[in-house]
Amino acid sequence: MHILVITPTIFSLLMIFFIHRTQSAGICPSFSCNHPRKYFPIHFPFRVPRNQSKRCGYPRFDLSCSSDRETCLRLPSSPSEPLVIKEIDYADQIVWVSDPNGCVPKRVMNLNLTGSPYMSGPYSVEYTLLSCSGPVDPTQLPAGSSVVRCLSEQDFTAVLTFEKEAEEKLVNLKGQCHVTKRVVAPLWWRGLAYGVYPMDMSDVLIQLRWELPGCGDCVVRGGSCGFIGDSGLDVGCFLLGGNGLSPSYIPGLPRSAKYGLILGAGMPGLLFMIGLSFYLSSRVRAYNQSRNHANAESSSTITPQPIILTLGLDDPTIESYPKTVLGESKRLPKLSDGTCPICLSEYQPKETLRAIPDCNHYFHVECIDEWLRMNATCPLCRNSPQKSSENGS
Structure with a gap:
């Protein structure tokens, strides 16, 4: 009878303790802007501040959801012009973004990654933008060059070249084309690695990558990357099955209400388990109180232990x-x-x-x-x- 009286109180305290420890260990639920045609999860190091807590993402990796549920990334150099995320590779730590106005070459002409955690992707090379008088048939361009419709006007056509030989052919073509600008840009499109170029470069992608935090190997191993503890920027790899005790995000509810829902949903099964553990503990305590008291205390405080990864070489x-x-x-x-x-x-x-x-x-x-x-x-x-x-x- 004594056990039945104290069990609900102890149960509530243990539940809050476990939830707090799991949250502080950096295990956060993933989030998505729920675009109807493109779903991908947003999780560490990224976060959406309006929908996720501060400890769910690494500094400077904040994202946002647009009115049409696109996932957006803002660079410090152009805060008023977000880029639209098309895909995130958490293992290779690469993100592909596009221009919402459909003119990626215009964006890369003044692309500035200063102040951001990103750097150019592995396919970043030098491109040359040319202006050619009149309309240009893209099928007649030399290999290694494409038109840019979004930068073209009625009296001239913008052309982007990837090879010096193509640039020289266009410049020497009866003086019809002249160089406008040269830029090193991380442009990317499907077929790039195979030497297949699009006829129009307007709506290709920008490939960015990040180095820190280094969670790629953790993702490959099937772990969850996150902060260690309630403060600081130390990151660990948590090799856990499922979501553990991490509470799902419930928008619009206060923290106490979220805990109330979590406690109510899991109370029947966990109440039985805790009652059973107290019963067994009381039986064993009569045999060896001091030793089993320590065992019971340690068994009630088991939390996921982070594995700190050493990713580099000596x-x-x-x-x-x-x-x-x-x-x-x-x-x-x-x-x-x-x-x-x-x-x-x-x-x-x-x-x-x-x-x-x-x-x-x-x-x-x-x-x-x-x-x-x-x-x-x-x-x-x-x-x-x-x-x-x-x-x-």
Whole structure:
């Protein structure tokens, strides 16, 4: 009888304790703007401030939902012009965005990522925008170039080229085309990796990526990434099944009402379990009170333990990767272009480059060393040289 009297009170306290610990561990429910034709979950490091708590997202990763339920991203450099998110790859930490006005080339001409957690995606290359007099038939353009309808007018056509040879052909075409601007931009479209170019570049996508927080490996392992504790920016990987004790977000209700709904929904089953545990505990306490009191206390406070991931490589491993000093020709084996994919600067003679084993992708030594200290994969192909060397040994 004594157990039945105290059980509801203890049950309520334990439920609030578990909920608090689970929330503080960074396990938050996902959210979606619920676009009728495109659904994808929004979860850590992203959050929608109007619908999710502050600890559900990393600083500067705030998103918003538009009136037509599109998921939007605002860059600090252009706060009045949001970009529309088309897809998020949480494993590779890449986000694809488009221009709501349907003119991505216009946006990338003045794209400024300063103050944001994003950087250009791995396919960022230099493009040349040309203005050609009169209408231009896109099927007659040289390979490696496309028209930009959204930037064209009745008396001229905007053309975007991806190759120097195409630019030279257009400029030498009876003086009809002249260069307007050159820009390094992270443009992306399906077929880019296979050399298939769209006839109109107006509505392609912008590919952005982020490095911190580094949750890609956690996602691959099937874990949930989130903050550790109630404060600070330490991030952990929680390998849990289902949603645990994380409460779903209920808009428009105060915190006490949410807890009331959660307690009411789970009370019957959990009340029985806690009553049973108290019964067993009282029987065992008569045999060995001090030892089993400690066991009962530890069993009632089990919480998910975060696994802190070490994602980068150590300096000896990095130094083992081959270096190459460029000569005057600046030629390298299997080098796709003369630009470092990380800092986007052209290679110069006498510079020292480092290659990633197996894939043989080259980068400035200082660029790739800093990258590998935080990531164990190649920035271009996501190959893991560490795993390759371990498998081969």
